[in-house]
Amino acid sequence: MYIxxxxxxxxxxxxxDFLQKNSFGILVNQVDGKLWATHIPLELDINENGKQVLYGHISKENPQWNSFASDSKILAIFSGPNSYISPSWYDHENVPTWNYTAVHIYGTIKIIEGEALLLSLKKLVDKHEAHSENPIKIEDLSERTMLQTRGIVAFEIEIDEIQAVHKLSQNRDDKNYHNIISELEKTGESNSIAIAKEMSKCRK
Structure with missing residues (x-):
């Protein structure tokens, strides 16, 4: 992407840290010459070869996986908070804009099966069950329930390139920068407050 x-x-x-907190992404590739996208959790990890990877899975009914073998290059898109920035928040005339955070990952995908598939599911479930009052573990599920794994295709994406953007009014002077933070906080809107927090981390 242009940054x-x-x-x-x-x-x-x-x-x-961004990828851990914003792991629900969009997996993009080509299916029969047409761009195809699926919204799924994609978990960042290190594989057995010490390389940074993303793990995920999709339904076998989703035709996207049929192209993994013939065209293994994919794009994974992750979006963080975003917010409108009003020109009324500056001490000078300017145009409206938008602040946001995002990461694009380009990688090579391969299908995983057997123990590798189960391990990827375990990591996904353990992460998201960690704060449950009664956490569920993959290894505690019955054989009958686990038969549902026959309906998914699991994969590993070896990361080739990461492009990350955090557009957070870095081009503004301190006075206007901190006023933007203040105005974002006043909105009471969760995305705006999250952007204000990100801006506060970047400049004290």
Whole structure:
């Protein structure tokens, strides 16, 4: 994606943290020459070869997986908070804009089966059950219930390139920057407040 230099996020730790917190992404590839996208959780991890990967799965009824073998290159898109920025928040005339955070990952996908599939499901469930009052574990599910795994295709995406953007009014002076934060907080809207928090981290 196009990212002006001032908005590039090149901090690996910050990017990893973003991906952990915003793991519901969009998997994009081509199916019969047509762009195809599926909204699914894609979990960041390190594989057995020490390489950074994404794990995920889709339904076998979804034709997207049929192209994984013939065209293994994919794009995964992750979006964070975003918010409208009003020009009325500046001390000078300007145009409206939008602040946002996002990550694009380009990678090579391969289907995984057997123990690798079960391990990817376990990691996904353990992560999202961690705060449940009565957490469920994959290994505790009955054989009958686990038969449903026959209806999915699991995969591993080896990461080739990461592009990350955090457009957070970095081009504004301190006075206007902090006024934007204040105005975002006043909205009471969750996305706007989240952007205000991100801006506060970038500039004290």
């Amino acid at each position: 002006p230099e001032i908005y590039k996020n090149e901090n690996p730790e910050a990017i990893n």
